[in-house]
Amino acid sequence: MKSRYQIVIFDLDGTLCESGDGILNSVKYALEKMGCPVPPPEVLRKFIGPPMGQSCQKYCGMTPEQAAEMVAFYRERYHAIGWLENRLYPGIAELLKDLKAGGAKLATASSKPKAALVRIMEHFGIIEDFDALAAAGPDGFHSSKPEMIEQAIAGCGGADQRDVVMIGDTHFDVEGALVAGVDFIAASYGYGTKEELRRAGANCFADTVEALRVLLLPS
Template sequence: MRKIILFDLDGTLIESGEGIINSLHYAIEKMGLPEQTSEDLRVLIGPPLLEQFMSYFDLTKEEAKKVVIFYHERYHPVGLYEGKPYQGIEHMLKELSEKGYILGVASSKPQHLVEEILQHVNYTHYFTLIVGSGEGDIRNTKRAVIKEALREVSFDEKSDNVWMIGDKEHDVLGAREVGVLCVSVLYGYGTKEEIESVSPLVIVQTVEKLHQLLLTF
């Protein structure tokens, strides 16, 4: 029976905070929004940026779209390449692949950026499927991204044969809405309080602990 493991990207596979936060500072300054500390901005890493900007800065959808455009002015040419895989991730992916697990990426980041990052770190060959958000309102929620990932592998088995791995509450909630289980990691950008509040299947502290857990799946 197939075992499918879907990974979030930022804060789960890739330590992407430096590039994202630098690009957030750039966008905030260009938009004339109140200055924020880098620590404050960590909360914006992971979930879709449009809704994050609307909520965090109390912006209209049109205003938030402008901030997203400014963000990508820096992120795509520069910030994207400032991230790096967490130590131990490649060893984990290699062993899981060799043992026959079906691996995928399910990220709220735009699809073309997800693909570009994975190509940059030479991880593409580990994954059977790579799914990100689409243009406009296409796959603009974690639920929609996970649902599309399962569609691409023609998933028609029991939900406990799929695990979603992520570092934020929206990974847990999106997985739950689709009917699959979520394992949360604490080495990423979500806080312990945030993750515990949504009760994932398991919470792990490190990549090593995640690796050990997934081998039991």
């Protein structure tokens, strides 16, 4: 089967990996270390995806200095155990292999710091499938999804925007794809809600990895 797109760009958390337990357990740990209340589940869930420092300020009302301290506590637990509270979505490993066989180049555009991204992808044995890895900086604050998408395209050798697709599960992914001028498929099996994704501009949804396969590798 031939890939519909020349370049396929993936978010990590909620798209390739079901990583919520490790992230949220580490957020709770960091909040407790800070002496801060843990937000309700519907707010806590929003920590999955965006840069952690930004989420600390947005959802917990922290100053930049407090957010930096919380990010350090978060990483304390996440790097020890949280990154292992994680698994690939069933069918992802096979999909990546089939996309490569179908002629696609693969890349990431993830708000996770690159060192953590590489560690997780090596752990799951999928890093060799990727041609480019675009990720956030090491500070947990600065991450421009449109810039990462552009870096991913360049890392794959370039392509017409019509031949590129971004796949992700949050409004940050949708908005990044719109700014970058590439197609977007919402991984609605992930952590973002369909309402959030639609509001951001998504109009193509994959409720399962198998549905994503059909969109990327039409028979």
